[in-house]
Amino acid sequence: MTREAVDLVAALSTARRAAHLYPQTHPSYVEAIASFTNAVSACVAARPCTLAVYAGRLYHENAPLPLDVPAVRSLAETFESHNVESVTFHPDVAQHELVALLEALSAKPEAGYDLAAELERAGVVGVTIGVIADEDAQKAEERNRKKEQDRALYHRLLALMQRLSEQVARRGEPDLEQAGILVEGVLARLMEDSAAVLGLTTIASASEPSLFHAINTMAYALVMGAELGIPEEGLASLGIAALLHDIGKVPFDLTDPEQAQRAEVLHPSLGAEILSRLPDADRTPMLVAYEHHMGVDGSGHPDREAGYVTHPYSRLVAIANRYDHLVTPKPHGLGLSRDRAVIQVLREGGASLDPMFTRLLAKAFGVFPVGCVVRLSDQSVGVVIAPGPSPLTPRIQLLFEPDGTETERGRTLELAGSGLDIVEVLDPRSLALDVFERL
Ligand SMILES: [Fe+2]
Ligand SMILES: [Fe+2]
Incomplete structure (x- = not known):
């Protein structure tokens, strides 16, 4: 296979020289193109063939090509001067596509020359170009940096929820200032890249399921809220409301089945009461805590008079809460895959969940949500x-x-x-x- 790759490089080199020296109708040019085409065919008989340059050396697949072949050295230089990391020939490559490649490689490259774009303009699909590694490395570094920041943000949110829960358990008032600052951080990320906020919910919850549930519900609600076009101030309020929607469960010992059952019924009113004690606070979190288990069809709790209409944020949080429950692994959730959970939420639209907002979730998350x-x-x-x-x-x-x-x-x-x-x-x-x- 390496032998064929060396032949290919030699034929490419001869063809490039011919392209410089002769007009396209000249017999030497025609012959050089024909040998180049044959050499490519021999290489791609079984599967695509990739020539790549790394640190000045030319490789075929992972094998370095011999340095003592002049054509190998000069092609490595040509690749580098054209910002090309790799060239892949596909089995169905046509001769006119190879000619387009030759022409592009023969052009004198200027700074920022983009061979891939050049070939795309020429409609070439049988040859694909990998760009120079430096840019990829920079992108990878940037991605890793963001990932670390996202992870840190998530852990700060976890610590915050832990602290708020402890404050409530001691019958104190939850201090929401820090929550506001952290939600701002999530919002900034949401504006930049909403997929990253959905990605946060794939952080595995080994312990403390209720803390993870609060953060995930916030992430889902914010992605839906942004899709709906809620302005930033509203999103900040929605985020805090989603984060605190189950705060009324804190006084209960959820590992005791009897208490857990009582918590299920009582946590909306209790949560609202806890949040009502905060002086001068935004009242939306209190309302959302109270209403997030009220079905739009009159089901759920607490009881209310006929025709009671819940706040739109309560309906958004109800869906985010439901979605998180569906995708959370057993025993704390139902362990559905993310795509099936979207379908399940759509099914519940019009019954307990708001049908317009369930469609909004499907639109914002897609058929195959981030993390599938x-x-x-x-x-x-x-x-x-x-x-x-x-x-x-x-x-x-x-x-x-x-x-x-x-x-x-x-x-x-x-x-x-x-x-x-x-x-x-x-x-x-x-x-x-x-x-x-x-x-
Ligand atoms: Fe709840
Ligand atoms: Fe919940």
């Missing part, structure tokens, strides 16, 4: 990291190759236009995956 681990039609496995141009084609981070080996970190796939489909949603726990780590 999916198998693709080529048998590779990935995780949804962001919505795509259509609900069925999200952006995916690849995790496993079709043969089951682990994919190198950071390889993303835009499902739209890739020719691949999602064929199955997998349970991340069965793969022992830390989803958040891989988003």
